[in-house]
Amino acid sequence: MKLESGIQLTDEQFKDMVLLLLSELLDRHYQNKHTDHEYYDSADVKQLLKISDRTLQRLRKSDEIPHIRIGKKIFYPKSFFTEASKNLRKD
Template sequence: MKKHVYPQRETDSSSNDLLALLVEILNVLQKKESDHFPYYDSADVKRLMNISDSTLHRIRKSQKIPHVKIGNKIFYPKSFFNNAFKP
């Protein structure tokens, strides 16, 4: 029975570099996709307005802020905030 001996690859470091580059490209692409989504989620709105869960709930229930519910998640249109915070 012949035993196969494979030489150590000299391309291991270049493979790691290529992998790191691909991961970075994927991260950039995912960020760009999320930037084009026309809605904020609740966490984004709370961070943007510096408010708590209960305050956001109270504002939403008073219908002072437009929202849409998809499944169990609530989204808020970015355009509303862009217009509301214009100088």
């Protein structure tokens, strides 16, 4: 792909650039919302569930916890934890 500036990028470089931009946009969005985050990051989930890095990794790998990866960051939908919490209260 050739940019307007005349710089030629490989497909891999273009993909990396897009992922970096998306990651930065999500980071800024996440930082700007102080009270109502749509997603938790890994640190939030570990603190919320009181689990280790390895336990969180196992939960992701076994698909017990939904997640999305943008660049190198992993995010978890807040709605999953809200619903799980409601279900625990019902039992």
